Amino acid sequence: MAEDGIHIRLRQREPIALDAVIDCAPGEVLALVGPSGSGKTTILRAVAGLLRAKQGVIHCNGDCWFDSERHVWVETRRRRVGYVFQNYALFPHLNALHNVMEAMLELPVDERTRRARDVLMRVRLAGLESRVPAELSGGQQQRVAVARALAREPQVLLLDEPFSAVDRATRQRLYRELAELRRELAMPVILVTHDLDEALMLADRLSVLHQGRTLQSGEPQAVMTRPDSVEVAQLVGLRNVFRAGVIGHDPDRGVTLIEWRRHRLEARLQPAYAAGQQVTWAIPQGYIVLHRRDRPSRGEHENPVSGKVIEFLPLGVDVALAIAVNGPGRPPLFLTVPAHTARRNGIGPGVDISVSLLAEGIHLMPADESRTPAKPA
Amino acid sequence: MDWNALNLSLKLAACTVLILLPLGIWGGRALAVHHFHGKAWVEALLALPLVLPPTVLGYYLLVAMGGASPLGQFYESLFGRSLVFSFEGLLVASVIFNIPFAIQPMQRGFEAIAPEVRDAAACCGLSHWRTLWRIELPLAWQGVLSAVVLTFAHTLGEFGVVLMVGGNIPGETKTIAISIYDRVQAFDAPGAGLMSAALLLISLVAIGAAYFTSSRSRSRRHG
Numbered sequence: 001m002a003e004d005g006i007h008i009r010l011r012q013r014e015p016i017a018l019d020a021v022i023d024c025a026p027g028e029v030l031a032l033v034g035p036s037g038s039g040k041t042t043i044l045r046a047v048a049g050l051l052r053a054k055q056g057v058i059h060c061n062g063d064c065w066f067d068s069e070r071h072v073w074v075e076t077r078r079r080r081v082g083y084v085f086q087n088y089a090l091f092p093h094l095n096a097l098h099n100v101m102e103a104m105l106e107l108p109v110d111e112r113t114r115r116a117r118d119v120l121m122r123v124r125l126a127g128l129e130s131r132v133p134a135e136l137s138g139g140q141q142q143r144v145a146v147a148r149a150l151a152r153e154p155q156v157l158l159l160d161e162p163f164s165a166v167d168r169a170t171r172q173r174l175y176r177e178l179a180e181l182r183r184e185l186a187m188p189v190i191l192v193t194h195d196l197d198e199a200l201m202l203a204d205r206l207s208v209l210h211q212g213r214t215l216q217s218g219e220p221q222a223v224m225t226r227p228d229s230v231e232v233a234q235l236v237g238l239r240n241v242f243r244a245g246v247i248g249h250d251p252d253r254g255v256t257l258i259e260w261r262r263h264r265l266e267a268r269l270q271p272a273y274a275a276g277q278q279v280t281w282a283i284p285q286g287y288i289v290l291h292r293r294d295r296p297s298r299g300e301h302e303n304p305v306s307g308k309v310i311e312f313l314p315l316g317v318d319v320a321l322a323i324a325v326n327g328p329g330r331p332p333l334f335l336t337v338p339a340h341t342a343r344r345n346g347i348g349p350g351v352d353i354s355v356s357l358l359a360e361g362i363h364l365m366p367a368d369e370s371r372t373p374a375k376p377a
Numbered sequence: 378m379d380w381n382a383l384n385l386s387l388k389l390a391a392c393t394v395l396i397l398l399p400l401g402i403w404g405g406r407a408l409a410v411h412h413f414h415g416k417a418w419v420e421a422l423l424a425l426p427l428v429l430p431p432t433v434l435g436y437y438l439l440v441a442m443g444g445a446s447p448l449g450q451f452y453e454s455l456f457g458r459s460l461v462f463s464f465e466g467l468l469v470a471s472v473i474f475n476i477p478f479a480i481q482p483m484q485r486g487f488e489a490i491a492p493e494v495r496d497a498a499a500c501c502g503l504s505h506w507r508t509l510w511r512i513e514l515p516l517a518w519q520g521v522l523s524a525v526v527l528t529f530a531h532t533l534g535e536f537g538v539v540l541m542v543g544g545n546i547p548g549e550t551k552t553i554a555i556s557i558y559d560r561v562q563a564f565d566a567p568g569a570g571l572m573s574a575a576l577l578l579i580s581l582v583a584i585g586a587a588y589f590t591s592s593r594s595r596s597r598r599h600g
Contacts (some may be wrong), residue, residue: 105507152500
């Protein structure tokens with residue numbers, strides 16, 4: 001285990017099940033994603049020392065904060081963590097300046113005031129120092145919370161769903177600000193979120209959690225397009241998950257051939273799966289290309305499949321389609337297209353359409369008999 | 378007007394408040410923050426003086442502090458006089474029968490603080506004392522103030538327990554409530570009326586000031 005950064009190993013069965021392995025390097029933003037109750041906040045609380053797991057170790061920049069076997073336990077106030085709580089947990093009776101100053105008590109008052117003003121300026125709150133939290137908007141409160149967390153010069157920054165309590169427009173602005181701010185941050189940053197888009201935008205790495213267990217960690221794009229298991233695929237929102245059999249590999253062309261519902265599909269070369277093996281495969285919607293009904297193009301030679309539209313659901317500027325491939329009664333293929341594309345192509349309920357499944361996007365996973373692939377919503 | 382009795386009542390109320398203030402902060406906070414087995418029973422026990430008839434409470438206190446009890450004997454061996462029918466005995470009784478008036482408002486005050494605020498204080502590196510002084514007390518002060526006022530006013534007005542434990546010794550245990558009773562027994566209606574009015578006024582001012590302060594603070598916060 002490298003000395004730098006934070007290294008977390010936690011295990012317990014009760015009261016909240018945990019089996020988590022998390023590493024985050026200095027300057028790296030790691031997003032913990034998972035559904036409600038998956039243990040994301042519990043892990044943050046354990047890192048901060050607000051909760052003591054039954055078993056495990058937590059090392060931060062070479063310091064041991066927790067080691068259940070060696071009975072090491074460093075209390076919260078000695079851990080130097082910056083924690084931005086979901087509802088910010090600002091001290092309601094103190095103004096913005098004093099909220100930030102409370103995190104730097106070891107400094108003399110003059111120095112504390114100067115530094116607190118600096119940090120507030122960094123998060124664009126100059127001029128609002130004397131306002132108490134109730135006089136600040138949600139976005140401004142979030143910035144005070146970030147300023148307070150940074151003021152402590154933490155060894156790790158913990159962000160617990162920091163964007164969930166603000167409106168959409170403010171959230172977009174705060175994303176940009178955090179993205180800018182993070183370039184200046186030298187400590188590991190752990191961001192808890194249930195919003196995958198947020199994780200994609202802000203994180204260097206993603207850790208998918210389910211029932212307290214870390215299922216997969218990696219670059220966000222990689223985890224979301226190449227999940228290790230059906231469970232991860234479903235947690236990252238992949239709806240097109242099906243079963244198939246491996247026919248064989250063609251290393252020269254860089255493809256693996258699979259058979260799915262009498263279709264011979266070419267997938268990205270994945271030689272780990274032997275010919276004849278049953279697999280589960282998934283394809284993100286971005287790798288499904290709709291064929292134009294009036295003007296066929298060359299790209300249509302790549303894994304063409306066709307079927308009837310059995311679900312046509314307008315969602316604002318987009319339309320969500322479900323396509324029954326090789327007849328009804330089987331899990332359909334899901335696809336979202338812009339509404340104008342659907343209109344131009346005359347797509348509607350009951351219409352036959354065809355699409356290409358781009359080989360690069362077809363990802364194979366071990367067959368998981370215990371789980372049924374995605375069903376129509 | 379029995380100035381002696383009024384003085385004694387004010388002294389008893391002030392001493393009771395002084396003793397119960399730190400105890401109430403400690404106990405109220407502990408009950409607000411910690412969850413443990415049997416907590417409901419502890420809370421019920423602390424609330425008991427609210428529902429027990431004062432004579433019953435007074436009787437048990439008399440037995441517990443009397444010359445035959447270990448506590449009474451210990452006190453007598455130290456100070457050479459009996460604990461019951463003394464100001465000190467009255468103070469012990471007063472502290473006990475005021476426990477719910479002191480603890481419950483403070484507990485509600487501390488309970489109203491979001492747990493994350495305490496967590497945030499710990500993450501900021503604040504010590505327990507600093508958290509209490511700088512964060513929790515300023516947020517729970519309305520509960521603390523209510524507790525102080527209720528304890529003070531309730532001590533001034535308590536009759537049954539005082540009579541049982543303290544008797545009616547002028548300058549030592551004869552409080553204003555007992556004095557009013559005495560005046561009524563002696564058919565001195567003007568004297569009883571004057572003292573009752575004084576007690577009413579003091580209680581009204583204390584409670585009115587507490588309500589006024591907390592409503593001003595509420596309107597400032599929401600304004």
